[in-house]
Amino acid sequence: MAKGDDGSSAASAVRWRETGAEAIMAEQCQARGEWGIVAAAAPTAALIGAEALRAGGNAYDAVVAAALAETVLLPPKCGLGGDLIALAWAPEQTAPEALLAIGGAPAGLADVAAHGAMEETGPTSIGVPAAPMGYLALAARGRLPLGDLAAPAIDLARRGFAWSRICSVLSEEARTLVAAMNPAGTVYYPGGKVIAPGTTVRLPGMARMIGELVERREGFFGGPVGNAVVARIAEAGGIVTAADLMSASADWTDAAKAQLCGMDLFVTPLPTHGASLADAVAGLDAEKAASQPEVYRHVVSAIAKRRRELSGLSGTSMVSAVDADGTMVTVIHSNSYPRFGSGIIVGDFDLILANRAGRGFSSTPGHPNFPQAGRRPATTLHAWATQKADGTRFLGATPGGANQMPWNAQTLARIGAGETHVGRLVAAPRWEWKPGDDSVIVEDGFDAQTLTDFAAAAPAVQAVDRWATRSAMQILRRSPDEGTAAAADPRTVGACVAL
Structure with missing residues (x-):
């Protein structure tokens, strides 16, 4: 097997059957740029982020512009009614910083949960949306006016x-939920029907809402948007108050540090699942990391620990950017799993309210993840970063609900085994963990021995076509020798734009 164009040894790093199609895909899904690169799940958002760089902005400006664009382009997955986390790594820093903008529990949710009335969707699943504060915290580190980024x-x-x-696929999956929660109808289902791909959609309420964020900043929920949110939740039977909304915050903190095959690994701290990811790869050496069935065993063990310590498992999107100075930022923003969040929509502002609280908290009083007022729920959202001995840095993440950690673990294992080509890391075949019975779905492309090893390790193995899972991995790489590169997962129409 040939070396990658950056000199990586594919044979020592991975075990899969490389094909001409994969080599082409690995090249097509990555970008290299001297002046910066932006990756996003929505190609238009990547272009908008790149334009922020071209206008003189930095990586923070780029991710804010791209993320706000995604709140319009991908509303079932992310928006101002949800949450976000981020990792940011400046070239002069020895470790990245983490940003947590995860809303805490409403003051009245503990009583609801104690009485067994907290649900995974619907009015009692809604917590405090913190994504608006997260966008503001990122923008505060930028160079461009917020109004320019939001325009x-x-x-x-x-x-x-x-x-x-x-968006059409997710709308079909959420049709029953949204109809039940919004009997008067909603802009996202005109005439009660799923919007067909390619249809022109206008969201004037959302345009007004983003304008409110620009105008009111940290007072966003103290204005008409907050009033409309409280009224809509009360109408549906929920308990979020104006005071709850004003408690939303975004906090910069240290990333948690672990090890990956002798390298420093950094992950977003609790309540994200970064710790679970660190557990999954902690016992890997270069030889074990080259075997994806071995990675599977470590992942299942880490999941078992997570299940003991947290509540049940929990539409999510992400954007990433690296600028000419070498600062790398990746952002995961989410309306929570599975899609359309709680299912409740604030019609005046086309705002989909997330269900992070209902999905993330435990209903057991005394549990460390019980919804005490202000406590942030456990969340599958997390991001990672690592640095090799030669100074090459990687920063990455993926949306994907319960499979965020397994997919991130697969990528980190490949880095630990020696792969450095970001296109190959993203285009490589993936396996998907099934929560019900720990079985796996395996994409075409693994060699025969790996398939045999999966059959021995997992209760059941299901084969699917290549690039058939919903992984949406994005990876940034900055190398002293090879320069800057980024890759966006081809499975979910992600795109990278380089300058």
């Missing part, structure tokens, strides 16, 4: 944009 998103919402296939 493309506002323009998309007002003028209209082409509805994506993934």
Whole structure:
């Protein structure tokens, strides 16, 4: 097997059957750029982020512009009614910083949970949305005015944009939930029907809402948006108050440090699942990391620990950027799993409210993840970073609900085994963990021995076509010798734009 164009030895790093199609895909899904790169799940968002770099912005400006665009382009997956986490690594820093913008429990949720009335969707699943504070915290480190960063998103919402296939798929999956929670109908299901891919969609309410964020900043929930949210939740039978909304915050903190095959590994701290990811890869050496069935065993063990310590498992998107100075930032923003969050929509502002509280908290009083007022729930959201001995840095993450950790573990194992080509890391075949019985779904592309080893390790193995899972991995790499590169997962139409 040939070496990658950056000199990596594919044979020592992975065990899969490389094909011409994969080599092409590995090249197509990555970008290299001297002046910066932006990756996003929505290609238009990546372009908007790159334009922020071209206008003189830094990586923080780029991710804010791209993320706000995604709140318009991918509303079933992310938005101002959800949460976000981020990792940021400046070249002069020895370790990245983590940003946690995860809303805490409403003051009245503990009583609801203690009486067994907290649900995974619907009015009692809604917590405090913290994504707006997260966008503001990122923008505060940028160079450009917030109004300039938000202008493309506002323009998309007002003028209209082409509805994506993934939004149609997620809408079909959430049709029953949204109809039950919004009997009067909603802009996302005109006439009660799922919007077809390619249809021009306009969201004037969302345009007004993003404008409110620009105008009111930290007072966002103290204005008309907050009033509308409280009224809509009360109408549906929920308990979030105006005081709850004003408690939303975004906090910069140290990343948690662990080890990956002798390298420093950094992950977002609790209540994210970064610790679970660190557990999954902690026992790997270079030889074990080259075997994906061995990685599977470590992942299942880490999941078992997570299940003991947290509550049950929990639409999510992400954007990433690296600028000319070498600062790397990755952002995961989410309306929570599975899609359309709680299912409740604030019609005046086209705002989908997340269900992070209902999915993330335990209903058992005394449990460390019980929804005491202000406590942040456990969340599958997390991001990672690592650095090799030669100074090459990687920063990455993926959306994917319960499979965020397994997919991140697979990528980190490949880095630990020696792979450095970000396109190959993203295009490589993946396996998906099934929560019900610990079985696996395995994409085509693994060699015969690996398939045999999976059959011995897992209760059941299901084969699927290549690139058939919903992984949405994005990886940034900055190398003293090879320069800057980024890759976005081809499985979910991600894109990278380089300058």
